[in-house]
Amino acid sequence: MLQGLFDDDGGDGEPYYQGTANTGSKSTVEKxxxxxxxxxxxxxxxxxxxxxxxxxxxxxxxxxxxxxxxxxxxxxxxxxxxxxxxxxxxxxxxxxxxxxxxxxxxxxxxxxxxxxxxxxxxxxxxxxxxxxxxxxxxxxxxxxxxxxxxxxxxxxxxxxxxxxxxxxxCYEGSTINYTQCKQCQKVFKRIEDYQDLPLVVQDSPNLHTSLANMFTLHEHLIGDNQYRCSSCANMLCDAEKWAKISKLPPILTFPLQRFVYDIKTGNRLKKTTRYEFPFDIDLKEFCEDSVIETNYELFAVVIHKGTCYSGHYYGYIKDIDHIGCWICPPPPSSPAVRHSHSRGRFKSDEKSI
Ligand SMILES: [Zn+2]
Structure with a gap:
């Protein structure tokens, strides 16, 4: 999908890369x-x-x-x-x-x-x-x-x-996946890096519940789902599995998994149930004790409107640097007030979701 990361600087004497529009694209650039x-x-x-x-x-x-x-x-x-x-x-x-x-x-x-x-x-x-x-x-x-x-x-x-x-x-964090063998009690740890944390929307009313399902519930590996323990001569053993966030990035992205596959019908479906997320969230309960800064404020939301086969994407984004001029809705029977802003200062320590 994303090919041609680099382009030969051809040695044609031109000091700068000359980009060319793809003539096959339906461009409206001429208007x-x-x-x-x-x-x-x-x-x-x-x-x-x-x-x-x-x-x-x-x-x-x-x-x-x-x-x-x-x-x-x-x-x-x-x-x-x-x-x-x-x-x-x-x-x-x-x-x-x-x-x-x-x-x-x-x-x-x-x-x-x-x-x-x-x-x-x-x-x-x-x-x-x-x-x-x-x-x-x-x-x-x-x-x-x-x-x-x-x-x-x-x-x-x-x-x-x-x-x-x-x-x-900007975007990379890590989780630690734990598996504890119930036979020898040994705890195995595996660290995984992530650039986003996809959340299950189905049967979850909000962001907190989805995160709790991922990072506070313990899964029991029993029956056909037993764990092969290297400390127990590779025998299949009952085990318990859970995960914690071990590193949070400055900007944390949660893709909501609204598109699901129905195994019975073979169809792709979009879950359109109500799903709530707060303006501010503290992720401390989902993290290792070593993670200090766990507070985030909502920064941007990208929304898909439509079905799983067609629709439209749009977004709401917080204008941190005051790039735009925002117009306050006028109170009843008074004229509109326009606020003009200059560019703000770069904030490298701001965490956002
Ligand atoms: Zn074991």
């Missing part, structure tokens, strides 16, 4: 672009069915911990300078440096969305940098899957730069 409205915010044009991508890109743009380190990468870092003397990124198959295409296009798109006086920008150059064919742009993708693929691609594209740890430092 006259309207200026921003009074919100001062910039949207993204829909390439057909790329609302899932647009919602994700907007979320990343409004995440200063992600956006600002990306902007700090220079043209040299991204191998955009043909006369760079840095040979650390030289591919083994040739002598030319490769442009970090996805990062270049993310930088460009973020800059356009922040600076151009347009109501919407085109993401065609970014999707081209993914290596998408035109028909892929129009297939509705799952935003959770795209998020993982995009992070993986960004991580690979940042290797060897001063921001090579960006995805890890």
């Amino acid at each position: 006259p672009l309207s200026p921003r409205n009074e919100t001062n915010l910039c949207g993204l044009q829909n390439q057909g069915a790329t609302c899932y991508l647009n919602a994700l890109i907007q979320t990343l743009l409004f995440t200063p911990e992600f956006r600002e380190p990306l902007f700090r990468l220079s043209a040299k870092d991204l191998n955009l300078l043909s006369n760079s003397n840095d040979s650390s990124q030289t591919p083994s198959s040739g002598s030319t440096l490769k442009v970090r295409k996805i990062i270049v296009e993310l930088q460009r798109l973020f800059a356009e969305m922040l600076l151009l006086n347009q109501q919407a920008c085109s993401s065609i150059r970014l999707t081209d940098s993914f290596g998408w064919q035109s028909n892929e742009t129009f297939d509705h993708q799952d935003v959770h899957e795209l998020n993982r693929l995009l992070f993986d691609a960004i991580q690979k594209s940042l290797q060897g730069t001063k921001q090579s740890n960006l995805i890890h430092s």
Whole structure:
């Protein structure tokens, strides 16, 4: 899906990477672009069915911990300078440096969305940098899957730069999975890293219940589900299994698993039951004692409206840096009040979900 992370800097004498729009895409970029409205915010044009991508890109743009380190990468870092003397990124198959295409296009798109006086920008150059064919742009993708693929691609594209740890430092945490053998009482530990914590929505009314099911309930491995214990000569033994969060990232993502597969009918279903999540949450009860900072505030929500076969993605995002101009709803019989804000300070220690 995300191919062509790097593009040959071809040695054609051009000092900068020249991105080209995919002519196979149904672009609306040729139409006259309207200026921003009074919100001062910039949207993204829909390439057909790329609302899932647009919602994700907007979320990343409004995440200063992600956006600002990306902007700090220079043209040299991204191998955009043909006369760079840095040979650390030289591919083994040739002598030319490769442009970090996805990062270049993310930088460009973020800059356009922040600076151009347009109501919407085109993401065609970014999707081209993914290596998408035109028909892929129009297939509705799952935003959770795209998020993982995009992070993986960004991580690979940042290797060897001063921001090579960006995805890890913003989004990565870890859990410890425990299994205790009831025969010898030995406890086995396995650490797993995560970039998001998918939550089961079915039969759960809220975020807290889903987390409690994952991190406070103990599963009993008995009968056909016994545990093969290495301390008991690899015999099958009764055991108990549970998990705890051992590391929390600054930005924690909970994909809600509303799409389920019905084994009886073979159909894919979307669970549309009410599911509640708070503005603030303390995750202490789900964590190891060694985890100190466990409080989060809600930062962004990406919503899918529709069925499991079609629909629309959109998002609500907290404007931490006051990029937009927000209009208070007028109280009865009084004129609207408009609040104009300047860009805020970068807060590296803010935890968000
Ligand atoms: Zn044992």
